[in-house]
Amino acid sequence: MTELILFFLFGAFALVGALSVVFAKNAVRSAMGLILTLLSLAVLYVVHLAHFVAAVQVIVYAGAVMTLFLFVIMLIGVDRAEDLTEHLPGQRLFVFILSIVTFGVVLAVFIGGNWSWVTGIPKPGKAPIGTAEEIGAGLFGGWVLPFEATSLLLIVAAVGAIALAYFPARKRERP
Amino acid sequence: MIVTAGWYMTLAAALFVIGALGILVRRNAVVMFMCIELMLNAVNLTFIAAGRELRDLTGQLAVFFVLVVAAAEVVVGLAIIVAVFRNRQTASVDDLHELRG
Secondary structure, three states: OHHHHHHHHHHHHHHHHHHHHHHOOOHHHHHHHHHHHHHHHHHHHHHOOOHHHHHHHHHHHHHHHHHHHHHHHHHHOOOOOOOOOOOOOOHHHHHHHHHHHHHHHHHHHHHHOOOOOOOOOOOOOOOOOOOHHHHHHHHOOOOHHHHHHHHHHHHHHHHHHHHHHHOOOOOOOOO | OOOOHHHHHHHHHHHHHHHHHHHHHOOEHHHHHHHHHHHHHHHHHHHHHHHHHOOOOHHHHHHHHHHHHHHHHHHHHHHHHHHHHHHHOOOEHHHHOOOOO
16 A cells, blocks of 8 residues: 555656656756656665665766756756757657557556566565665676676776867867 | 556656657757656666566666666766867757768
8 A cells, every 4th residue: 555655656756757857948947857757766666675776866866967967957058948840840740659659558568467567487585675785795796797897887988078078179160 | 456567667668758759859968868867767667676576686786787877878978968069059969960070
């Protein structure tokens, strides 16, 4: 019963935030909607006993990443009116139909209820609790090679960002 | 009423579709980036729901790697957007159709 209430409350919050990301005119409001979605998803992660992932979601995503987004929005300027005229013919209609069809298929599967959502055989026992110990044991156990690969990825990303910001803008000649 | 994994999968599908719609509709590069983050988070929710359904911690570990890749992607992508803005004074993707220096 608690999970039902939490699912509907924070699922609705997540959907409202997602819709405001897409349809808000102001980019700062889009960012605020995304923060609402991220925090609601963190609550749903706690419902799934993924405590550590929920904490990382709040700290890294809703904290660091969204701060970075807001910095860039402020740097670029928020009052810049977005050109919403469509240059591709029929794209709006195509997008609308595609969204309806994609979500309709998932909804049909959900209402039909004849398919299982996951494949594979569940392990016996209860659902795992994602504490820091469990996550750490998993990361440094069987997943240590992908973990090291992500460290390489992070270094490459940091070097790339510094390189992009370091080299001054060249004066380009208009054709 | 019991909330099964299917409920969360449907919510995640709705979030994913909204994110894809935003990418196809919006023209501001930063907002399109936020829509990518939305789609990644929808996938994260399916990972965690499946992890609980299968009683396996691997779902949560996969979310970790998605988080790391998303953070790296945000750093590089926003640096590219800022670099483009310094060159062209615009963040609208419609003005970047030439792909020339």
